[in-house]
Amino acid sequence: DTAVSQTPKYLxxxxxxxxxxxxxxxxxxxxxxxxxxxxxxxxxxxxxxNNKELIINETVPNRFSPKSPxxxxxxxxxxxxxxxxxxxxxxxSSQAAQGDEQFxxxxxxLTVL
Amino acid sequence: xxSVTQLDSQVPVFEEAPxxxxxxxxxxxxxxxxxYVQYPNQGLQLLLKYLSGSTLVKGINGFEAExxxxxxxxxxxxxxxxxxxxxxxxxxxxxxxxxxLVFGTGTRLLVSP
Numbered sequence: 001d002t003a004v005s006q007t008p009k010y011l012x013x014x015x016x017x018x019x020x021x022x023x024x025x026x027x028x029x030x031x032x033x034x035x036x037x038x039x040x041x042x043x044x045x046x047x048x049x050n051n052k053e054l055i056i057n058e059t060v061p062n063r064f065s066p067k068s069p070x071x072x073x074x075x076x077x078x079x080x081x082x083x084x085x086x087x088x089x090x091x092x093s094s095q096a097a098q099g100d101e102q103f104x105x106x107x108x109x110l111t112v113l
Numbered sequence: 114x115x116s117v118t119q120l121d122s123q124v125p126v127f128e129e130a131p132x133x134x135x136x137x138x139x140x141x142x143x144x145x146x147x148x149y150v151q152y153p154n155q156g157l158q159l160l161l162k163y164l165s166g167s168t169l170v171k172g173i174n175g176f177e178a179e180x181x182x183x184x185x186x187x188x189x190x191x192x193x194x195x196x197x198x199x200x201x202x203x204x205x206x207x208x209x210x211x212x213x214l215v216f217g218t219g220t221r222l223l224v225s226p
Contacts, residue, residue, distance in 0.1 A: 004156075033214075041201055043157075043216040056213055090156060101147075102214060104156035 003027050004105035006091050012111045013081055021076045021108045023091030029103070030096040031055075032074035034066060037088040037107070049074055050096055078110075086112045115140035115206050117217035125223045128196055134189040134220045136178075136204030145207040146187040147214070148178055152200045160202075163187065174198070199224045 004025045013019050025032060033056075034046040047066040048056035054066070063079045078085060091105040118137045126132045138144065145164050149157040161172025168180040178189045187204060204217040 041151075041219045043203065043219075045213055045215075048213070092157075101159045101162065104149075104158070106156045107154075 004091055004093055004103050006089075006105040006108050008108060009106065010109050010111075012113065014113055015081055015083060017081050018077070018079045019081060019110070020078070021089055021091075021110070023074045023076070023105060025072055025091075025093040025103070025105075027093055027103060029093040030071060031094050032068065032071070033092040033094075033102065034074065034076050035090040035092060035104075037090060039087070043090070047074075047076075081110075081112045083112050086110055115142075115144060115208055115215050117204050117206050117215055119204055119217035119220050121220050122218065123221045123223065125225065126194055128224055128226050129193045131192050132190065132194050132198075132222065134202050134204075134222065136187045136189065136217060138185050138187065138204075138206045140185075140206060140208065143209045145209060146178075146180060147205040147207065148172065148176070148187070148189050149203045149205060149216075150174075150200050151203065151219075157203065160189070194222070194224045196224050196226065198222060 007022045031050045033048045037043045046060050049068045052068045065077045068074045088107045088109050090107045092102040094100040094102040116139045120135045147162045148160040151157050161170045163170045163180045171177045176191050201219045203219045205214050
């Protein structure tokens with residue numbers, strides 16, 4: 001069984017469109033994250049939720065809006081997509097305890113044309 | 114704020130040779146340290162982590178790392194690499210007060226026959 005899953009795996013869309021990426025974890029973890037990996041492989045955290053509450057919100061355009069309907073799901077909605085949004089987006093989860101390993105999903109490759 | 118420097122963007126090595134991937138960090142507070150591996154078109158997988166205790170940490174796939182507080186380093190080593198070790202390796206630091214994982218820019222390990 002997949003621990004952290006994301007859908008879709010690939011997403012190709014036009015500039016200006018609105019799209020969502022879904023993430024689910026079946027590990028019973030309390031905390032979930034969204035990371036962005038750019039074309040140079042640099043990974044940066046975007047958001048983190050703990051028990052459906054936003055705890056980390058990095059400097060991300062407000063076109064990006066995370067939503068956590070329950071602690072097993074963290075979705076990412078992106079409005080008015082821009083070329084610079086093209087990247088691989090990774091979802092991750094961990095227990096709330098400090099130092100716990102973060103488990104990553106397989107990633108969603110977003111291409112904005 | 115903490116930061117991570119991976120000095121080598123790419124490390125070519127022959128199969129069965131030893132390898133060391135370098136990682137230095139900067140932080141004004143205590144940190145936890147991690148090495149993750151990313152195989153092509155996949156998510157990240159934890160190799161090993163240092164939380165406290167022994168400074169020599171052993172991980173999966175024969176990798177180990179040594180935490181050196183005075184040099185603020187956490188270099189990753191393997192005595193004999195395999196072709197299958199070809200991947201991107203990321204060093205990461207976690208401030209003990211938060212769940213925000215900060216990644217280095219990654220080192221691509223290229224193992225050739």
